Amino acid sequence: MPAVQTTDPTRSRLKVTVTRRLPEAVETRMSELFDVSLNADDHKMSRDELCAAMRVSDVLVPTVTDHIDAAMLAQAGEKLKLIANYGAGVDHIDVHSARQRGVLVSNTPGVVTEDTADMALALILAVTRRIPEGLAEMQAGRWQGWSPTAHLGGRLGGRRLGILGMGRIGQAVARRANVFGMQVHYHNRRRLRPEVEAELQATWWESLDQMLARMDIISVNAPHTPSTFHLLNARRLKLLKPSAVVINTSRGEVIDENALTRMLRAGEIAGAGLDVFEHGHEINPRLRELPNVVLLPHMGSATVEGRVEMGEKVLINIKTFADGHRPPDLVVPSML
Incomplete structure (x- = not known):
């Protein structure tokens, strides 16, 4: 397993890119802890936009709407070391290719x-x-009123x-x-x-x-x-x-x-x-x-409480990684 790596110690905060709007409380806390790029209009980022984000970020926070394959990971910059997925499922991420490139993947299990x-x-x-x-x-x-049948x-x-x-x-x-x-x-x-x-x-x-x-x-x-x-x-x-x-x-x-x-x-x-x-x-x-x-429009996890808890897990995974430790919700290929 690749060693957990952090970015240049002279940098004060990790560069984190979030691909979709998250609950306000989560975005606010993320902005306090990291150098964050947020998706203000909540548009689904294109393939080119995702590739550009991975070239300049230490951490990418994608969701189920973001499909990240091997070809995209091949274009990622050397800085990218963690994909902190906002969600439990990771079938939209090529976890095997990520690990081969030394990029860790975490998720948010059990919340929803x-x-x-x-x-x-x-x-x-x-x-x-x-x-x-x-x-x-x-x-x-x-x-027209009640009827027995x-x-x-x-x-x-x-x-x-x-x-x-x-x-x-x-x-x-x-x-x-x-x-x-x-x-x-x-x-x-x-x-x-x-x-x-x-x-x-x-x-x-x-x-x-x-x-x-x-x-x-x-x-x-x-x-x-x-x-x-x-x-x-x-x-x-x-x-x-x-x-x-x-x-x-x-x-x-x-x-x-x-x-x-x-x-x-x-x-x-x-x-x-x-x-x-x-x-x-x-x-x-x-x-x-x-x-x-x-x-229904994929509403299974759509509760305020659940979405905030998902964000809190993402924050913990990134903060743990930033401190030089293994993210608690690390996804490894053998789990899939």
Whole structure:
């Protein structure tokens, strides 16, 4: 592992470039501690802008909207020694190439666990209880009064929830599902310890295919890695029951979005709640037309508390690095 390096000791403060607007309290504290360049208008920085920033900065603070590949890192200046990512996921950063060039990468794990789990349950409720349809009817002034057969959804209690990815967020989703009386199942790269399984009342499936065929709701909580890309591909999606619902608050690339759209349109899957998409903000337009699909603009971590805590972790990682120590949230290739 490359040694932790700081910049020229004659420099009083690290040069830090932040690629997007962060909460005011975070930006203010960053400005107090470091020589900071902020993104005042919050525009998504272009590839050329990111390369220019990496040529003049000691530390880059990117977000999920910034894709940093090997070619860009090859253009980075000798000063760049730390990429302090604002977010837990680092699939938008070529961590291997960064480490080969002596650039450390840190992230902000664990901060938005509860917020993202809340959103997963919100999407489950929204889809199964048809909340957006009712909201649209009320806002359009079309409601004609209560009817015994109108807006019929489904009860959560007793439904089988299959969690794909049982890390921090997956376990937080499981705890919430238990409160709603759902039966929790999961598929994970590694089985949980028996005491954790018992606490979560969760059933492990070694075979993802077998789990998918038996679930009423699938919640995707797996990170995007080469091994999880299109993990829910067309073949696996066809294993789902026609009454099943798919929820994704993790990474859009885990699901084959075109295959999911085709099956939703054909009625082969009952519904979906998506907070992330395979191609970022470029959403398949056919998804927007479907009444059984709830689409959100990547809101899973969008709480004031969560975003401030993410910023605080970034600050700690940079300050620890500036003091000549290993950042506490260092990402190493073996973790990916």
